[in-house]
Amino acid sequence: MLRSSARATLRITSRALTTRALTSVRVGPVSRLAVRSVSQFAHAKIPPNLTNEPVRDFSFKDQKDWDLLRASITKFTDETLEIPLVIGGKKLYRSKTIPQVNPAKHSQVLATISQATNEDVQSAIDAAKAAKASWSAMPWTDRAAIFLKAADLISTKYRYDMLAATMLGQGKNVYQAEIDAVAELIDFFKYNAKYAEELYQQQPISTTAGVWNRAEYRPLEGFVYAVTPFNFTAIAANLIGAPALMGNTVVWKPSATAVLSNYLLLNILEEAGLPAGVINFIPGNPVEVTDIVLADKDFSALHFTGSTAVFKNLYSKIANNVAADKYRDYPRIVGETGGKNFHLIHPSASIDHAVLSSVRGAYEYQGQKCSALSRLYVPESIWEEFKNKFVAHVGDISIGNTSAPESLNSFMGPVIHEASYKKLSNALEEAQSDPELEIIIGGAHDNSNGFFIQPTLIKTTNPNHKFLSTEFFGPILTVYTYPDTEFENIIESIDSVTSYGLTGSIFARDRQAIRIAEEKLRYAAGNFYINDKSTGAVVGQQWFGGARASGTNDKAGSGNILSRFVSVRNIKENFYEINDFKYPSNYH
Incomplete structure (x- = not known):
């Protein structure tokens, strides 16, 4: 076992931790006078070259x-x-x-x-x-x-x-x-x-x-x-x-x-x-x-x-x-x-862009982001094309031990622990027997060496199904296809079916559709994205947080x-x- 100063000296070698990486470093004693003496800088400013790392x-x-x-x-x-x-x-x-x-x-x-x-x-x-x-x-x-x-x-x-x-x-x-x-x-x-x-x-x-x-x-x-x-x-x-x-x-x-x-x-x-x-x-x-x-x-x-x-x-x-x-x-x-974050796809959307954004939003870091895509709404007119392209990209996702030399470039790794694995695997088994659910791709899971869940897309015929309201915090995405003429009605369903209000996205080229979604989903997401995935807020650019149950x-x-x-x-x-x-x- 490695120990720090109180138990044993931490030896730093080429195969040990970098200098002081895991040892305590303390500043010396500070006199009461030094603490109480406030520096007389006039409106000191943070270094001006502040940019995102x-x-x-x-x-x-x-x-x-x-x-x-x-x-x-x-x-x-x-x-x-x-x-x-x-x-x-x-x-x-x-x-x-x-x-x-x-x-x-x-x-x-x-x-x-x-x-x-x-x-x-x-x-x-x-x-x-x-x-x-x-x-x-x-x-x-x-x-x-x-x-x-x-x-x-x-x-x-x-x-x-x-x-x-x-x-x-x-x-x-x-x-x-x-x-x-x-x-x-x-x-x-x-x-x-x-x-x-x-x-x-x-x-x-x-x-x-x-x-x-x-x-x-x-x-x-x-x-x-x-x-x-x-x-x-x-x-x-x-x-x-x-x-x-x-x-x-x-x-x-x-x-x-x-x-x-x-x-x-x-x-x-x-x-x-x-x-x-x-x-x-x-x-x-x-x-x-x-x-x-x-x-x-x-x-x-x-x-x-x-x-x-x-x-x-x-x-x-x-x-x-x-x-x-x-x-x-x-x-x-x-x-x-938590969140039950959505992508709403309009018939006018760029299908390729919406598909790729949805794959990333749902499965990067195994869906374990508060902002991860969890529910997807696709118009019936483009569903077949959307589905085929989505399935093709998911089939190309590499899964492995992301910290092992042979699989450092994997796109997906494990879920965090056994409790998460059990919750997700139980949901996948439930989906297999639910007549309102169809597993389009994925559904497999394996915990023999690590806690691995396959990226999964599940289609539901029920816009109020619990899979559209329950947070799984894993790589399970549920899709509902809606009639093109029901765009505004599906917006109301998106807003009401879950208690969360963290992130959500609209994908559309039609500006009027964007305007309708932005207005009607005003309280459905604290971070609302237009033609971008629901994840990836950057400090100083997109302030992050949601209301309601989020x-x-x-x-x-x-x-x-x-x-x-x-x-x-x-x-x-x-x-x-x-x-x-x-x-x-x-x-x-």
Whole structure:
């Protein structure tokens, strides 16, 4: 087992982890005077050359990228890593552990993960509280510098380690890992710093003679609880990073199936200068951890991405605690949950473009994106051509262990774990016996070595079938064909058949059809696409989030989300002195 400083020295060799990749790096002690002395920069600005991180395409002409990636993958597969809790800057190993396996090869244990006890959870809360004063008093430029440096470390020194950890632990192919664990993660850190700069500059626009009005963006009074998902390393980074950037301290419960990449991310933040106790890392039983966190009077915000059912449960617990006067303040609740995302194809659409976009939207990363295409509506007049082309492309999809040397270029890999596999395989077996469903292509599944589900297209004759409303979170796409003359009616069905409202697309050349769909589907999707697939929102370009059962729609990737983690104080300073308490009207 590999251990970090407290248990054994981590030896760095060509076949081990890169320098400090998984060891704690802490800044030295900071004097009280240094923390309290605010730098006198006048309206400091984020470096002006802010652009989205370029995505490397890993074509086979770029052999250097592939060689560096293979070397990083080897670092994580040579030995099993032992991952501790990190509380108040200290690594804590516990006797109770769970494994994180490679979902494409479940016999391969990547890491053993210490599980937090109840006492550990309380210690994490206490550490977050203890770190709050110095962190919140630190100039925002210093906080931003930590995240900007972390972004640059990921872009350069740790790029291939981040890719390898995400590919191995979360079953992504190299391109999906590149757009997630590198590009989007970097974008979140850099753009959030820019958004913070802009937020702090928003000040009252009106005043009177002898008065100075100003706004202070205080961090929330307590601590933030971040519950992060398996499917995007970048989402985990944003869920902890956005509140921390604004001066909050965080208790972080990572997904059990993403701990490897998440722990690497924490170590990179530490190397970038993150002080002890600002972000406390506590893998553990989600119910036990959550119950302790939500019972604390200083709990001030939930930052969540995960299932709708879990989010509703947390929302209910918080509401009950508010009613019972358990909290100092009204906690902020920020959540992004599930989706039942749609592509609506109009008879005027480019069939080839709509087909290819639908294949990508439904099956990239095995349909395990919140925004993944899950329901498809095709007019009867073009269905046969659409179907034949769709089936041909699906038949060309390569499936394999996306982190193995022989299949690094696979388009699809495994689903995340056994529970997901069972849910999806049960749905496929149900489809085989349902008279309202027909499997057009796919339907096979195999868990002998990894958790593999074939990309599947299912046709239904019922526009209200549960396969058009139930989220599967896997590579299962359900299609309904509608009469061309029923275009507007099918729009109403799309809007009403499910409770979700995350993403959706219209494919059409007819501008009037686009206008009708955009207006009638106004609340059916928080991210609406015209002639583009339902996945792939880019930080700073398409702000991401949905409403209804899909979440609170606070728009990750925009400045809107930062406002949820500050509490504004307005200050009025008067320069004039009065000489009477009466107003002129009192002398009339």
